[in-house]
Amino acid sequence: MNSVIYIGGAVYIRWGKKECPNNGTELIYRGFAGGGSYTDSGSPAEYVCLPEDPVWGDHYDDLVNRLGKIYGAEYESSFFGKNYKTNYDDVPCAVCRSVTRSSVLMIPGRNICYRGWTREYSGNLAAGDKDHASASQYVCVDQNPEAVPHGANNDNGKLFYAVEGICGSLPCPPYVNGRELSCVVCTK
Template sequence: MRTHKRVEMRHTDSVSSHSETKSSTIMKFFIVQTIAVTVFLLTNRMVPANGGQSLADLLRSLIQDEGSAQLMQTAIVESIDGRAQSFSLNIVGCDTVSSTVRSKLSNYLEGVFPGRGITISCAAGVLSGGVTYTRWGHNACPSVSGTKMLYTGRMSGVFYNRKGGGANFLCLPNNPEYHTLNTNRPTYYSLISGTEYESPIAGSHDHNVPCAVCHATTRAAKVMIPAKTSCPPNWTREYYGYLESEGNWNDRQRTEYVCVDKAQVSLYGSHANINGAVIYHVRATCTGIQCPPYNANDVLTCTVCTN
């Protein structure tokens, strides 16, 4: 009898605990759904007095990125106090969009709340984390909305006829920082050199190659597409140019393929033929690659896209 009673009590406690967990889950779901519905209703009510598109539609058209537009939309809705005579919107990530976008947004909200004295301030931050890429052959980042420069430098790699070292190119900053606490030089080491253009279509032969590391603040993905100058639908083209790498003669070092900007520039005063790492245009063979549409006599293009 005692054993049966203990089992029964445990069963009762389990049912009670399960019931509480279920109630808690239902309550959390209800709260989340209520917030979502409130944001949706407020957003769709935010239409200028003279009619027109909703806030959500406006943000999508201005920012060209669905995820970022939704984040900013939610931030705006949560910042608005409908009872105030005037108010300020402090939007995290607003600093990543252009002043033109902010001006259009301000004018739109003035149309929704005429005479309310709305001001928009931008808290530092990003809307979706962003992605980084290197613009080879240029010392500045493209003039693309939401793209900022992290640093500029010089394209560097392994000397063209040396074995070993890294197989990728690096964008070495123009202002290196050394660890001054350790002044001992290692007995064995790897060497890295500057990179020169070889027989370029644009730019100057034997000049050294600059580079810029860029941050696309409102995008979440990037891709370098060889043999294309355009990007997929709804993607942003950061820049395009020519596919290049080290030559593939017997004494050469293997490297990665990089996309060198079509408007390539040179590092000032770097026209001497001292080699180091070198890059050449890439052509497709007709061995295992269909010709046409490929042409063995034409150099390959490339484009860098973000989304």
Template sequence: MKLYLLVAVGLTFVSTSFSGTALSRRKRSIAITDNNQTTYIELLKGRDGRGGLPGLPGRDGLSGSKGDTGLVGKTGDQGPPGPVSGGVVYTRWGKRTCPSISGTSMLYSGIAGGTHHTHGGGGGNYLCMPEDPEYILPSRSGVQGHAYVHGGVYGDPIQGDQLHKIPCAVCEVSTRVMKLMIPAKATCPSSWTLEYRGYIMTMYTMYGKLVGDGRGTFECVDEDQESLPGSETPDDFIFGLTHVEAGCGTLPCPPYNSTKELNCVICTK
């Protein structure tokens, strides 16, 4: 059997043929025996494969074990405020418009309404009656006269006109969700928005005595009180809103004062 050996010497290849079965290694040489003669061929180190073509990609290795949990990262910056849901609605007594404040708009304007001061029944609260009433639901004849809502007037006001009807406006605040009326204050707490300030007013106490149980609610009427033009009621003025002072004794005086009209504020947040 003949074997052919290519030996690289530098960049030159030498071809050698031989026969025989003896092939051994002695350090960095190859011993070749042919016809009882042994030839030693020294193995020279060839060039490295840096200039060769890249080999094929190897097979994927095994999945490694799960690493340790990393450290907790720093707290990120606070994001922008989200949209505000909800909103509040309040009545501005003594004005036909709502305050010019961001987020506040008017739903409707009207006239203050309530129960006649000589009637024992009826509601004890005041209503802001719209200027354009609607009658859509069915009605019946012969069942009227049991209760009425009447228009109210100022009684000895500081700003408005005596015995003139009281305007009102219903206001919506879409960017805030809470509303607060504070009696005997002219400012709102910090972080709250002042909608308007004014005077505490209610039904004149003498009217309640006429029927024994006639009472009205306390309302915050705007400091710049307006009157509906041409609405003077000189005779029977139905019910009147008048200023309120502190009753000394059960309320400490000072700081309260029975000779000064109580202030109030409407605040939102």
């Protein structure tokens, strides 16, 4: 009997979507994008995908204390997605695993992968605003973003802004000053 056993697999977060692409990937979990508040200088920089079904430990209280905080995330730009109002919508996410590919790479400034790589999804490069107190990271938001059903309020928290290239040390051409950058998530 011949059977194929796949070990490992590339794991990545698909920002702005609730499902994984239908290309040999599996959904590990879906959830809500979150992170530290954009106003808190001590907030963690990275975005995280919080699961829809949290499980609490044995030690907790329900008072808001002077501890680390995590907030939901929202789109702060209607630039994300064509024909879709995303400004202030809350951001969903899906944690995906490529069953047969073991490496993952997000490429800023491109919407197609290099030869030999498989495109998982493409979209718009996103990060926090340059004037905010908290740092952020660059992530790739799906080109057709969805929203979390419960929220379209301007609650702030962790924020996603479109990213544009600025000429100077960044050579123009090939980049264009002020043009929003695309991105692609690739596996191999």
